[in-house]
Amino acid sequence: MDGYGTSTRKSLLIGVGTVALTLAYVWAVGAADEGGGGYGLGRMATDEEIRAWNIDVSPTGEGLPPGQGTAKQGAQVFAAKCAMCHGPTGKEGPKDRLVGGQGTLTTGKPIKTIGSYWPYATTLYDFINRAMPFNAPGSLNPDEIYSVIAWLLFQNGIVKEDAVIDARTLPQVQMPNRNGFIPDPRPDVPGK
């Protein structure tokens, strides 16, 4: 599961420059009438379009925007935007518990939180940016997202309170359960 490439940046290079784009477009449309899978349907995406839609963040940090935040700033964001569902300290709910739970995965009542279960810190950016807060997804700016991530990592004992979380530091955060996952070994249960 390691070895994340820089696929998007490479592929973006292909499309850079109007000339290259135009040539590629002409080539694609031209190919359409010559078989080879081309049906003359669909059109080339522009760099600008790709940039606007390309919101995912990979474990390498690819996709992380400029901006930064600390736990101190994040406490305010969390109180204002997140605590209503996740509780004042991220432990109370009523929705997903985000803090604590370390050491519970082998017990009868495992508590799967960011600190006890999530293998990659970058997932926090990908998810919060696209899906949170629940009642206004996509409304937090990068500084707010980095801040609230810093606060959540601090609450889970993963980073220090003054740690600055940004595009460079977030992919370097070592999550406690980073090695807690194994590839699907099924079929693993012998039937009759």
Place this chain on the structure above:
Amino acid sequence: MGEGLLNMSRRRFLVHSASMMALGAATLALPKAHAEEPKAPEDPMRVPGALPRPYGERSPFIKSSRVGGAGPGAPHGWGANAPNNFNSWTPLQDLHGIVTPSALHFERHHNGVPLIDPSRHRLLIHGLVKRPMIFTVDDLERLPASSRLAFLECSGNSHDLWLHVNPDFTVQDTHGLTSTSEWTGVKLSTLLEAVGVQRGASWMLAEGSDAAGMDRSVPLTHEVLEEAMICYGQNGEALRPEQGFPLRLLIPGYEGNINIKWLRRLKFGTAPFMTREETSKYTDLMPDGKAYQFSLVMEAKSVITSPSGQQQIQPGFQEIRGLAWSGRGRVTKAEVSVDGGRTWQLARLQEPVLPKCHTRFLWPWRWNGQETILQSRCTDETGYVQPTRQELVKVRGNNSVFHYNAIQSWRVDRDGRIWNIYA
């Protein structure tokens, strides 16, 4: 049994009515027809019937409905919980054959069903491709079309049964997060030819345009490249909004969540993107604290849908009916036990028997009025046999949440009432 079923639906109907009244005008989900019993003429041969209508409705006498729920541990129903319901379960006990009516297809969404104008919807394909491209829904509908029947099952189907057995549960409650449709769309391979996927691309991120921006990484296995589709059709018409209108990904045999609905983007890369759903959610925690990841195939499973939980049977002839399915291919065998698994009878498989599709099985039974336990188990074309609960739990423990596919047991009591049990 007919009477028992009628009582069941009447009870559900009363529950619905009560919750409608409680919520007042805020609840618009149920049609007004539910509020009153239809009045049929004494003799339908003496009164001219109704005229054609633009979009058909079922008989007002048929009340079969999905049941809603919020997720693990939360009660099922449409009452006060309704605002938290992001699941709905298919009433398998009421269905015939193998196709699930689109209006009764189970639902799982993560921040509601988006309302999407198809004329403004686009699919972007980019990443490790030679030609990043944008397709309109119209573009996709014009490309060579493909249709197939396939089941979709939420990997959380039957999740309650990992931890406890609720005796009052119906088969809708225990197994209702699976449905079968005929899906129509463009093969993924057709689009990959158009964009020219580059060497080294081994994973594909699929992303939806709902408020959750649902995203999952798909391994580009031979099977996925052969079978995955971008669908716009379901059971002969456009996808239902709950099923991803106007576009959804379909990977036959794979867990429901990865069949991204409201699909807006496919991005090719060399490694999984490690999204929230494939790390913190749809992973299977084992007793040693490790979790299976990318456990995508839905393994073979079967269940008796009739008679099933909370139904009432009478002594005498009782055809046992059920569904079997496997994400690895065709069901080759379904067996029924009417003595709690001591002996097994070969059930008849109703044609068509299709790969990665619900298969209907039937076995004629005569209930002698004695208490007993009904079970079914299936075998698929790989030779995989559906395990007992003991066999499953022995390997995976009780905290897996996902991919529960053990043999289901229904207890028939002396009064002919059916109960959900472990056996």
